[in-house]
Amino acid sequence: MASMALEGIHVLDFTWVAVGPITTKYLADNGADVIKIESLTHIDVLRAAPPYTDGKFGINRSQFFADYNTSKKTVQLNLSHPRARELAMRLVPWADVVVENFTPKVMRGWGMDYDHLRELRPDLIMMSSCLQGQTGPQAMMPGFGQLMAALSGFYYISGYGDGDPAPPYGAYTDYITPRFAAALLMAAIDHRRRTGQGQYIDVSQFEASLHFLAPALIDYFASGRVLQPQANRSQRYAPHGAYRCADEGETERWISIAVADDAQWNAMLRVLGNPACEERFATMLGRLRNFAPLDQFVAAAVRNRQAWELTAKLQEAGVAAYPVQSCLDLHQDENLEAFGFWNWLEHEEMGAAPYMGLEHRLEGTPGRLRWAAPVMGQHTDEILRDMLGLSEAEIAQLRKDGALT
Amino acid sequence: MPCELLKDFRMLDLSDEKGAVCGKIFADMGADVIKVEPPGGCSTRRIPPFLHDRPGADTSLYFLAYQAGKRSVTLNLENADGRRLLAELARTADFLVESHPVGYLESIGLGYQALAAVNPRLIYTSITPFGDRGPARGYRAADITIWAAGGNMYLMGEEGRPPLQVSAPQAGLHAGAEAAAASMIAHYPRQSSGRGQHIVVDMQACIVWTLMNAQAFPILHGGSMRRNGVFSGALRLKRKMVFRCADGHISMLLTGGTAAASVKALVQWMDEKGFAAPWMRQQNWSVWAPGVISPASDYEIEQVHDIEDRVERFFMTMTRREIYAEGLKRRILLSPVNTVADIAADEQLKARQFFVPVHHEIDGGMDLIFPGAFAKLSATPLAPPTPPPRLGEHNEAVYRGMLGLSAQDLTMLRATNAI
Numbered sequence: 001m002a003s004m005a006l007e008g009i010h011v012l013d014f015t016w017v018a019v020g021p022i023t024t025k026y027l028a029d030n031g032a033d034v035i036k037i038e039s040l041t042h043i044d045v046l047r048a049a050p051p052y053t054d055g056k057f058g059i060n061r062s063q064f065f066a067d068y069n070t071s072k073k074t075v076q077l078n079l080s081h082p083r084a085r086e087l088a089m090r091l092v093p094w095a096d097v098v099v100e101n102f103t104p105k106v107m108r109g110w111g112m113d114y115d116h117l118r119e120l121r122p123d124l125i126m127m128s129s130c131l132q133g134q135t136g137p138q139a140m141m142p143g144f145g146q147l148m149a150a151l152s153g154f155y156y157i158s159g160y161g162d163g164d165p166a167p168p169y170g171a172y173t174d175y176i177t178p179r180f181a182a183a184l185l186m187a188a189i190d191h192r193r194r195t196g197q198g199q200y201i202d203v204s205q206f207e208a209s210l211h212f213l214a215p216a217l218i219d220y221f222a223s224g225r226v227l228q229p230q231a232n233r234s235q236r237y238a239p240h241g242a243y244r245c246a247d248e249g250e251t252e253r254w255i256s257i258a259v260a261d262d263a264q265w266n267a268m269l270r271v272l273g274n275p276a277c278e279e280r281f282a283t284m285l286g287r288l289r290n291f292a293p294l295d296q297f298v299a300a301a302v303r304n305r306q307a308w309e310l311t312a313k314l315q316e317a318g319v320a321a322y323p324v325q326s327c328l329d330l331h332q333d334e335n336l337e338a339f340g341f342w343n344w345l346e347h348e349e350m351g352a353a354p355y356m357g358l359e360h361r362l363e364g365t366p367g368r369l370r371w372a373a374p375v376m377g378q379h380t381d382e383i384l385r386d387m388l389g390l391s392e393a394e395i396a397q398l399r400k401d402g403a404l405t
Numbered sequence: 406m407p408c409e410l411l412k413d414f415r416m417l418d419l420s421d422e423k424g425a426v427c428g429k430i431f432a433d434m435g436a437d438v439i440k441v442e443p444p445g446g447c448s449t450r451r452i453p454p455f456l457h458d459r460p461g462a463d464t465s466l467y468f469l470a471y472q473a474g475k476r477s478v479t480l481n482l483e484n485a486d487g488r489r490l491l492a493e494l495a496r497t498a499d500f501l502v503e504s505h506p507v508g509y510l511e512s513i514g515l516g517y518q519a520l521a522a523v524n525p526r527l528i529y530t531s532i533t534p535f536g537d538r539g540p541a542r543g544y545r546a547a548d549i550t551i552w553a554a555g556g557n558m559y560l561m562g563e564e565g566r567p568p569l570q571v572s573a574p575q576a577g578l579h580a581g582a583e584a585a586a587a588s589m590i591a592h593y594p595r596q597s598s599g600r601g602q603h604i605v606v607d608m609q610a611c612i613v614w615t616l617m618n619a620q621a622f623p624i625l626h627g628g629s630m631r632r633n634g635v636f637s638g639a640l641r642l643k644r645k646m647v648f649r650c651a652d653g654h655i656s657m658l659l660t661g662g663t664a665a666a667s668v669k670a671l672v673q674w675m676d677e678k679g680f681a682a683p684w685m686r687q688q689n690w691s692v693w694a695p696g697v698i699s700p701a702s703d704y705e706i707e708q709v710h711d712i713e714d715r716v717e718r719f720f721m722t723m724t725r726r727e728i729y730a731e732g733l734k735r736r737i738l739l740s741p742v743n744t745v746a747d748i749a750a751d752e753q754l755k756a757r758q759f760f761v762p763v764h765h766e767i768d769g770g771m772d773l774i775f776p777g778a779f780a781k782l783s784a785t786p787l788a789p790p791t792p793p794p795r796l797g798e799h800n801e802a803v804y805r806g807m808l809g810l811s812a813q814d815l816t817m818l819r820a821t822n823a824i
Contacts, residue, residue, distance in 0.1 A: 005594045018617075030590050045663040050640075050697060051618060051625040057698040063621035114783075133781070138753035141733055142667075143658075145617075146646060147740035150656030155647065155742045157572040158561060164635050165647055165654060165742060166569055169560035170617030179582035180430065180779050186589035187410040187434050190596060191785055199784035207759050208779045210748065211426070212578045214470035215454075220745040221760070221774035223457055227745050230572040232549065235453040240549060242558060242567045254568055256558060258547030320547040322554040324568050327630060328623040330556050330613055335539030339607045354624055359610040360587035363517075364602030365594050 004031025005365040009189065012088075012095035013037065013072065014112075016044040018145060018174035019129050019181070019205055020101035021068040026182035027097075028071035029358060030367035035383060036074045037088055038376060040405050047376070053350040060349040060375040067356050069373035070345065075384070076377035076404050079110055083403040088112070090388055092120040096192075097185060101129045104139050114200040123198035125188045129181055133204030145171025145205075152209040153216070159229035166229075173209040180208045236260070238287035239298045242324050245307040254324040255307045257298065257314065259287075267317035271310070272301045347372035380404060408435030409785040416500040416588075417441055417491075418475060421448045422548070422574075423504035423608065424532040425471035426581035427588070431500065432474030433779065433787045439498075439803060440475045441491065443482070444822060446796045447472070456771075462796055463767045469793055471581075473763075473775065477794035478803045479824045486823035488513055493808050495520040495527060499601075500588050504532040504580075507542045517603035528591045530584045530604040537605050546608070548574035555612020560619060563634040579611040642696035642706055645713045647742065650720035654742035655728055659712065661693030667738040668693070671716070674735055680719040682711060757781075765792040800824060 009032035013024045021036075021044075028034040038044055046065035053061045077084040089112070092098065098117060100107055107113045107128070114126045131148055132138045149155055149172040159166040181203050192198055210217065216227040232241035237258040245253045259265050262284060269277065277297060280286040287294050302310060307323040314321040325333065331354060336342060339361070342354040350372070358367050384390040384398075398404050412435040418428035419441050428438040440447060452467040453460070463469075478494075481487035492515065495501060501520065503510060510516050510531075517529045531537070534546035535554070549570045552558045562569040584606045595601050613620060619630045630638050635647035648655045661668050668690045675681040688708075695705035720728060725741035732739045741747065754760060761777040764770065778787040804810045804824070818824045 003594075005590050009593070026586060026590065043663075048663060048697075049618065051622045053625055055626045055640075063625050064618035067618075067621065132753050133757055136753045136756035138733060141740075142736060143738050143740065146658060147656055147738060150647070150654075150742045151740040153743050153745055153748055154571060155654070155656055156744050158569060160563070160566060160569075164649070166562045166632070166634050167647065167656075168557060168571055168615070169619055169630070170637070172615060174617070175579070175615040176582070179579070179586045182586040183430055183582070183589045184434070184780055184782075186586075186593055188782070188785070190589075190592060191410050193596065197784050199782055201783070202781040204757070204759075204780070206753070207757070207776070210759075210776050211429075211779055212575060213573055213745065213748075214776050215466035216573055216745050217748065217760075217776055218469055218773060219454065219456070219466050220749055222771075224746075225454075227572065232567060232570055234549075237547060237549075240547075242549075242553065242569075244567070254553075254559075256550045256553035258549050260547070315541075315544050318545060320545040320550045322541075322544070322546075322550040324553040324558050325556050326559050326623075327556055327616065327620045328628075330620055331623060333554075333609075335535040335541045335554075335609060336607075336613070338539030338542075339536035339605075339610060341607070341610050341613070353621075356614060356620060357610070359583050359607055359614055360590075361605045361607075362587065362591050362602055363604065364600065365591065367590070 003365060004367060005362055006030040006032040009033070010094050010096045011035070012091055012098045014098065014100035014102070014107070016101065017046055018068060018171060019177045020099055022174070022178040023127070023129065023181040023185070024072065024099050025068055025070060026178065027185070029369055034072040035091065036069065036072045036374070037077050037079070038074050039076060039078045040376065041078050041080060053353065058349070063350070063353055066347060066350065066353070066373040070355060071370040072374060073379040073383065074374040074377065076380045078403055078405045081401070081403040083398060083401060085110055085112065087384065087388060087403070089120060092117050092124070094387065095121065096125060096189060098124060098126045103130055103142050104128070104134045118198065123192055123196055125185070125192060125198045125201070127181065127185060127201040127203060129177060129203035129205060131204070132206045134202045145174035148173040148205050148209060152206055153213050157216070157227050157229050160231045161229045173205055176212055177203060177205045177208040180211070233291050234258070235288065238284065238291055239294050241295055243299045243302045245302055245305050245310060253307045255302060255310055256322055256324055258320045260320070264319045268314060268319050271313045271317050271319070275301050343369045345369060345372040348375045348378065377404070406789060408433065408788040410434040411436040414499040415439065415497060416502065417494055417498045419501065419503035419505070420532060420581070421504050422452060422467065423534070423577040424502050424581040424584055425449055426578050427502045427530070427584040428475055429471050429473060430582060430585040430779070435788055436500070438475040439494065439799070440472055440477045440794065441480050441494070442477055442796060444479045444824065450796070463793070469773070470775070472793035474788060474791050475794060476799040476803065477797055478800050479797040481823050482513060482515070484821065484823045486818055486821060488515060490804070490808070490818070490823065491515055492520065492523055494803070496524050497807060498524065498527060500528045500530070502530045502532065502584055502588065507531075507533050507537050521601065525600055526595060527601040528588050528595060528604065529601065530588045530606060532580045532584050532606045532608065534608050536607040536609070548576045551576035551608045551612055555609045556616050556620065557612050560616065560630060560632050562632040564632065568632055576608055576612055579615065580606055580608040583611050640696040640700040642701040642709060644696070644709060648713070648717045648720050650723055650725055650728055652724045655720055655725060655739055656742055657716070657739040659716065660697065661690035662697060664738055665690040665693070667736065670735040671737045674731065674737070675715065675719050678719065680715050682715060684708065685712060761789050763790050763792055797824070
């Protein structure tokens with residue numbers, strides 16, 4: 001089995017920004033043929049989002065966009081133009097799966113909603129994944145994952161509990177939904193293979209993301225308890241948190257530590273050279289109750305230690321610990337390297353850059369980042385000519401008419 | 406009402422909190438998920454907090470949430486009969502997911518090769534903190550240490566105070582959901598080739614994937630982003646992402662360019678209430694993107710501070726609900742910083758009947774409410790949530806009904822602590 005898992009699956013990809021593109025990337029990096037439909041008139045906003053190669057802006061220079069669109073082909077079609085819509089519709093019979101993540105009115109407005117598209121391919125599987133789902137009073141809410149992360153509770157429960165929230169960086173929920181969506185698409189494809197039946201899948205990013213807060217929601221409904229930001233406090237580990245170690249040059253360095261039981265606590269004290277410590281820290285209950293002074297004790301005890309050396313010693317003693325890694329650290333991390341996580345790919349305009357790789361490895365049919373993200377319009381002529389049988393003259397005319405902008 | 410998607414498929418779930426949501430996703434999609442627990446119960450039964458703060462084998466909220474819809478058998482992997490039973494179960498299974506320390510299952514004769522020998526169709530997914538090849542492959546891990554190793558912690562919190570974790574640990578959930586996606590990807594070729602395979606999921610890598618664009622800055626622009634409270638760093642400029650209002654906070658994207666229509670609508674609204682500055686009325690928002698394309702100028706930085714101050718003063722006159730309702734009408738890119746109580750009362754989730762009542766036979770019967778389907782499917786709706794199993798609840802059904810053991814066999818296996 002040297003081939004890739006999803007060879008032969010065809011995906012017509014109307015998605016943009018993050019949730020949609022990351023979902024189709026699962027398929028593309030595992031061998032499916034994914035054709036992304038793009039237009040300068042309605043540009044995928046990540047093409048205009050930093051960071052850019054050498055810090056210079058350009059719609060083909062964003063690594064943000066590049067990371068989410070590997071192994072895909074792109075065709076430039078201005079879907080506001082009727083001729084472009086007609087061409088997109090002619091690709092539908094080829095597609096096993098159509099994926100889009102606009103606000104619900106967009107595909108409807110183009111006459112390209114599921115009911116229309118399945119006339120072109122009766123067993124089509126179509127997935128829509130807008131912020132709040134296709135139905136309901138808030139279905140039309142536009143926006144990005146930052147807003148969804150706030151709406152779905154992750155901002156509120158992040159912080160020290162004594163002021164403003166300290167939310168997770170960026171569009172946090174954008175990285176939850178695609179995992180559910182990819183699993184679901186594969187299940188729907190297999191179901192169709194067995195039954196011949198396609199279907200429409202409505203993924204609400206709100207609903208999928210809430211599954212990562214399910215315990216707190218069940219708790220609230222049962223007891224009325226509202227989960228509050230806890231800083232790093234835990235009900236099962238003590239100590240539990242991030243503690244500042246010796247600086248590395250100009251850079252501060254922190255270590256994360258989680259101690260699960262007395263044996264680990266005693267092992268940690270030995271690693272720290274058995275510093276004098278209060279009696280109330282001797283038991284788990286004492287440590288959990290006196291979390292704040294315990295934090296101060298650990299912070300003082302590790303302040304002058306080297307984080308990497310301390311990690312190795314704590315791990316050797318059976319204590320969960322790891323340095324708090326910056327993004328630069330990640331690029332030098334030996335474990336990510338050993339997993340083959342960073343992939344240097346050569347991009348048409350950006351040259352070589354490290355792309356985030358797969359988080360899983362299929363031993364029998366390994367996926368891989370087959371090629372760097374396409375530049376705008378890179379495969380337009382190829383697709384129109386080879387897949388739709390258009391002549392050079394026809395393509396030139398379409399371009400002149402503004403259908404391919 | 407099981408879901409048709411995976412109704413003829415079975416998963417053995419040997420994972421702990423690093424993978425529990427994988428089997429949950431499979432159960433929602435209709436698979437028969439058998440949670441294989443040590444005789445003392447899966448460690449997720451002991452994760453606090455507990456329902457009504459009453460600890461018990463069935464009341465961990467984490468357990469309730471992520472073991473829902475599964476069956477439970479007990480099985481002692483430290484015992485030769487127990488190990489043989491697992492191989493028998495694997496013969497009947499399509500998927501297996503586990504999160505033991507790297508190499509543990511192999512060391513007791515239950516690694517991928519051994520189980521593939523009895524069932525070549527098996528898809529066997531191992532969730533690992535740091536992968537199976539690097540120097541930390543044997544490291545002990547907790548959710549917070551993976552959050553730190555994967556880079557998200559570095560970006561959360563305020564300068565001068567410790568970096569933070571989300572107050573509902575997330576790393577195991579990312580890894581578990583990733584395991585579900587990867588297992589389903591392997592399912593596709595297996596259904597035609599008849600051959601399963603081993604999959605390794607890397608938790609640390611799963612967290613790197615949550616960093617949005619941050620990971621790419623050191624190489625492309627030089628320098629790492631830093632934790633910055635409610636601000637997001639850009640070129641020469643820190644932009645506020647969260648604003649105070651009368652009863653909490655509002656998250657908002659306050660930039661022009663691709664979000665120009667939103668700022669325009671906001672300024673229009675502020676102007677109606679007397680909060681807009683003259684420059685804001687004249688600004689061409691479609692070209693206003695300080696610090697996005699090139700470093701912000703001093704003038705732009707002044708503009709950003711001015712609009713942020715005014716927005717916050719404006720929002721302080723209203724509640725989260727009022728701002729959200731008006732924001733939806735005017736199509737402004739904002740949302741309330743919701744608590745779980747706000748989410749429970751959300752009109753959209755109510756209209757879509759997202760939350761579902763579940764009756765659970767614990768403590769004499771209890772009515773609970775669970776998050777419902779993670780997606781709506783037209784042909785094969787996902788299974789509505791059902792309670793998680795009692796410890797060993799399905800020992801009879803599985804060992805006798807499925808594997809054909811006798812009542813006497815079962816008694817002996819219990820007596821020897823094999824199950």
